[in-house]
Amino acid sequence: MTKRPLFALSVFFLAELAALQLWGRNTGFAAAGAALLLLACLPRGKARRLFPLALLACLGALGAFWFHQERLESWSRLTGTTVPFTGWLEEVSPYDPGRVTLLGRVPWGDKERQVRLTLSGMEEPAAPGQWFSGELLVLGAREDGDAPGGVSLTGRAGEGWEPVPAPEGFHPLAKLAALRWSLSQRIWERRPGEDTAVVLAMIVSRSGYLSRNRLAELNQAGLRHLLVVSGLHLALATGWLRPLSRGLGSRIGVAALGLVCVWGMAGLAGFSPSVLRAAAMTSLFLLGQLLFRQADAMTSLGAAGLLLGLLSPPVLFRAGWQLTFAATLGILVGTGPLFVLLESCWTARFGPPGKGARWALEGLAATVCAQLGVLPVLACRLGSVTLWGLVTTLPAIPLATGILLLGGAGALFLALPFAAPLGGVLLDLARLPARLLLGLAGAAARLPDLSFPVLFPWQLALCFLLSAGAFCCLMLGPRLPPRWGRRLLGGMLSLAALTLVSPGLILRDAALVSVDASGAVVIIVPEGTVVLDAGTGPWERQALSERLIRYKGKEPLVAAFSREPSWNGVLYLDQELSPGLVRCPPGPDTSLLMAQLPTCRPLGEEREEVLPGVFLSSPWPGTVLAEAAGRKVLKSQAAYAIINRSPPEELPDLWVDRNGRVYSGPGAGESLPMVTGDTNFIFRRTGP
Numbered sequence: 001m002t003k004r005p006l007f008a009l010s011v012f013f014l015a016e017l018a019a020l021q022l023w024g025r026n027t028g029f030a031a032a033g034a035a036l037l038l039l040a041c042l043p044r045g046k047a048r049r050l051f052p053l054a055l056l057a058c059l060g061a062l063g064a065f066w067f068h069q070e071r072l073e074s075w076s077r078l079t080g081t082t083v084p085f086t087g088w089l090e091e092v093s094p095y096d097p098g099r100v101t102l103l104g105r106v107p108w109g110d111k112e113r114q115v116r117l118t119l120s121g122m123e124e125p126a127a128p129g130q131w132f133s134g135e136l137l138v139l140g141a142r143e144d145g146d147a148p149g150g151v152s153l154t155g156r157a158g159e160g161w162e163p164v165p166a167p168e169g170f171h172p173l174a175k176l177a178a179l180r181w182s183l184s185q186r187i188w189e190r191r192p193g194e195d196t197a198v199v200l201a202m203i204v205s206r207s208g209y210l211s212r213n214r215l216a217e218l219n220q221a222g223l224r225h226l227l228v229v230s231g232l233h234l235a236l237a238t239g240w241l242r243p244l245s246r247g248l249g250s251r252i253g254v255a256a257l258g259l260v261c262v263w264g265m266a267g268l269a270g271f272s273p274s275v276l277r278a279a280a281m282t283s284l285f286l287l288g289q290l291l292f293r294q295a296d297a298m299t300s301l302g303a304a305g306l307l308l309g310l311l312s313p314p315v316l317f318r319a320g321w322q323l324t325f326a327a328t329l330g331i332l333v334g335t336g337p338l339f340v341l342l343e344s345c346w347t348a349r350f351g352p353p354g355k356g357a358r359w360a361l362e363g364l365a366a367t368v369c370a371q372l373g374v375l376p377v378l379a380c381r382l383g384s385v386t387l388w389g390l391v392t393t394l395p396a397i398p399l400a401t402g403i404l405l406l407g408g409a410g411a412l413f414l415a416l417p418f419a420a421p422l423g424g425v426l427l428d429l430a431r432l433p434a435r436l437l438l439g440l441a442g443a444a445a446r447l448p449d450l451s452f453p454v455l456f457p458w459q460l461a462l463c464f465l466l467s468a469g470a471f472c473c474l475m476l477g478p479r480l481p482p483r484w485g486r487r488l489l490g491g492m493l494s495l496a497a498l499t500l501v502s503p504g505l506i507l508r509d510a511a512l513v514s515v516d517a518s519g520a521v522v523i524i525v526p527e528g529t530v531v532l533d534a535g536t537g538p539w540e541r542q543a544l545s546e547r548l549i550r551y552k553g554k555e556p557l558v559a560a561f562s563r564e565p566s567w568n569g570v571l572y573l574d575q576e577l578s579p580g581l582v583r584c585p586p587g588p589d590t591s592l593l594m595a596q597l598p599t600c601r602p603l604g605e606e607r608e609e610v611l612p613g614v615f616l617s618s619p620w621p622g623t624v625l626a627e628a629a630g631r632k633v634l635k636s637q638a639a640y641a642i643i644n645r646s647p648p649e650e651l652p653d654l655w656v657d658r659n660g661r662v663y664s665g666p667g668a669g670e671s672l673p674m675v676t677g678d679t680n681f682i683f684r685r686t687g688p
Contacts (some may be wrong), residue, residue, distance in 0.1 A: 004299050007301070009056065014061075014306070017065060017316060018316050021314070064313050065313060068149070076141040078153070079138055082137055085104055085117065085132075086164070086167075088126050088128075089130050089131075090177055093208075101118050113148075117155055118153070119136075119154075124457075125355035128181040129174050130163055130178070131166045131174070134158060135157075135163030136158060137158050139156060145312055145317065146318070148312070148549070149312060150311075181267060183204060190424060191428070191687075195431040195434040203407045204268050204269065205268075207227045217412065219386070222386040222393065223389070223437065223444075225374070226396060229268075234262055239316060273647075308321070319377070322380075322381065326376070327373050328466075333364075337474040337475055338369060345586050358535070360394075367390065372467050383453055383455075384452060384454060384552070385454060386452070387451075388447070396437060399433040403430050407430035410425075416565070455512060457673070458635045469491070510682055511523055512524040512551065513685040518660055520539070520544065520547075520660075521656055521658065522548070523628050525554075525611065527611045529556075529558070530626055530628065532560050532624055535565075536569020537569060541569075541576055544577070556580030557579040557617070558582075559579040559583070561571065561583070562635050564587035570582060572643060582597060582601070583624075584601075585602065585603050586603075603616065603618045607627070615682060625652065633655075636658065637658045639659065654681060
């Protein structure tokens, strides 16, 4: 780290900024003070030189954190007020057309300030890039890594909310959003299908067109990260662009063309945090070539992280940014040592490798190191890890390259009226590698399932240790005696087995109860899965689908509601998730649902066995009681105050109110907060 001072400064800065955001100002100060004291106590030498860098990083992180908190507090003062708003529509949710994000301005004193807005309940159909104006009821301010400055507002449209012409001036981001939307619509309408959905995900970063089953297959095969435009995609594009652009005969021309390609792809992807990080890193590398200086990948990576952390501190906790950063760091740290190891093994077995073998060994080393780098991030953010990604990513890279090159060129030509037929042909060609990619995922999904859910906090710690230990083995293994090397390898394999096998052993005779922030309850037992009050809107159905994939919910699936749900919502729920049973409280629409949906039945006060050993009932209006593994879980539509004033005569083991707050009884066990936002409980079976 002493040879790369900018990278060391970035590491200290990001670590201190993460500590401040995770633990608050006082604990962050304590962590920074302990680190500085440790560095100050080191003997004089290279390590001691890190002290001024760490001190500067701590001061910079404190300043960025303070400015961010001040900005968040100032925007929070608007909560509950109605303000005029003018701006353009940035994105429409693929799961709920009424949920949109806008970027615009609201009055602030004597001037206007720019802000990002998340609006629900949009009634008029709209497209990205369109301008709107009207009154806005501010519901709150929140940290948002995608927003300018890291703060965005949530609100509800008031009176006078209507489309307006674009104001005078040049608005490139609004025009870019309109271009992304029109291109994605034209590509999809031209030939809808799952292969087209893959092309859209990798070109314009829209993955909402894929079905739940396909997402589950990609997740099990370890290929789902390819659907999020990130540094991997930019590296593939620029890697192929360099040999194609050598005809320019100038290093400056090659670098300039690379910059245009990088920021063009970033724009088509909507300037997401993962793409911005990768674009910033790649741009620093190419700018180094423009200045005729040697660019360093680790320094470029650190500078990109430092820049984005300063501009928007919450970006550190965005899943896409973390995945891209971790994958790039893993490739830079481990590819060299692993390639040397693979090359020595190949030479001992087959002799010196040729060009093709060296390319395959380098690709395998980069793939394994990228997967090791993102292993803890996948465990934290997605709630599962898979071993198939180490195998499937290598053949998927050429397919992804073909999709990027053909699909990107096809989208470009499709935007030009005189070249639209050629664009259509290129897009048709891009669907072939997309279809092969889906076939690869489907083939891996038919093999033994090597994806494992991460259900407990200590599993997250083991995933971090597993990844760090693997890189230590690669870097320190050749320097250690063979005996210690074998011990280190054995310890790593033991950690891997403990991390991956433990969930199945623990849940073999128990029930997992998971509660998310909205209050939806998922109960997974060996006999099946029960869902309580998951919601029937598009956004809630998608969230439920993701949770069932994450926790490997078992069939049959039973859905129960404490109050009568939306008729159309239940029908859509049946189409998308196919629950074996649906139980609703009696109401005007229950008879209609029973006529349309044979699996739907009223939920009464009497206990009904919906799965072996699992019972459902509604002991009071507005509640649903599930009894699983000999424990009782009550989902209520009552709020916190009502529950405190009128507790039930028989306290259940777990009680969840309408806001997602959890009240545990003596048999509930310890709550396990997860990074995904869920709170997990393990219920041991008490009955025979």
